Amino acid sequence: MNDEENSPDQGETTPDDTVPAPAARPRRRGLRTVGLLAVAAVVGLVGGIAVGYGIQAGRAPVPLPALNQPGLAYPAKPLPKDREPEPLSAAEDRGAKTQGDLRKLLLPRPASARADEDQPDGWQSFADYVDGFTRPEAALETQLDLGIRRIATRAWRTGEHKSVEIDLVQYRPTSAQGAREHVMQQQRIAIGESGAGTLGTAVKGSSEGRYFVYPVRREAGYLDAYEARAFIQRGDIAITILMYDTHEIAESEIRSLAERQLGRL
Template identity: 35%
Template structure:
């Protein structure tokens, strides 16, 4: 998680109008009203409780007690996590357990990338703070643990025959920084996230469109990848200011399949890559792409 998971203050709702209050009319005098203090007091015999009224009172008390118990039970359930309620456990759908994400603090007076006045759509936060953290259970590559990465490291993801042209495009595109993180999950899925920050959104888009051709099946292939097909993942990601291009290796592929996505977010272009023997699972791939997009949006 692509400054940013993590806001323009909202307008406060108008204060509610004061409720009108009226004084209740004084009760009219009745035959049972308290007599004048100077009059002799009347002694009344205590009435015996009526059987019907007594029964109603008992049932009313029972309903109140049961209602209170029901309310307490409902409050207890709503306060619990869904997985803690017996019979309502959420079945594991394959998602990874990422740590809670938050947007890094911006330097004093710096705007967010997609706010008015930031024409270059520049991310002013530390780029390394925008790289998605590894999920629980991952074995993180110590050489790519969210720090700065070299251009050669980034280019090593592509086929050798494409690297010289990409290097020249990078030299001409005012690239400022590269940050990266990679990890391996217990099921063998290998993931890598690279963030490339350019001088402005114009340079970032030019590299994505002209050098990488990221939005088509003719995109520059990654190393070890055969034929390519596009994936319809953008419908699952709605982050204002960002654009998403997802690609996958077609069958038949070799020992493992590779899936990757480019995330265009202002001056920053992200590359998320996953590969796995037998095929990359859809849920964790989309989850990883979505979270990285949110961090950059």
């Protein structure tokens, strides 16, 4: 055998000499299936809404049930005379007293007392009322902001130097907090003043009413000065009681006045 017969043909190729084919690109499993499911879900949701809306639109409207309102509080026709409710008594209706003549709610002047000619008695103007404040103009502005409505006053003197003044300051119904704000402000002034030295004493029958008895004030060339005050709120009315004397004022005296004046409201 010659070498030429045993040697491969130079024009032929063997498997070892062939270039290997590139490997196939791996398939991303599942993505196509997930996409098809998502599209099907969206189509099903939109189709369900459309079908439901079409069915509801094709139905006849159902009327709402009638409102159940038996025995209305305000009947269309007036009640018969024998079925009308009894009006509230003065004890049950606080407004029955305070909407009338406010002067009638003031404590009467004691039989042994005389009118104080230096103080108004009856109705008091706003200007006269704020005249006793340190800053009358600012006090008037504050009172107007609180909704002050009217003032009833009673003042008297007993003995040589004792004087008493009671003010009923009423505020407008739309300013329900006016009376309380005024009372709280006067109490703060009383507590903060020199010589007070106390938070005051609660007035029986009042949630926030208090009375104050001050220590004597002495000044050369003047008589001793004693003072007691009470500030109470009752609804839309602020009660102020002022007592002055050159002799000691008993705590029971200002307390009794405060409780009796509150009781008339």
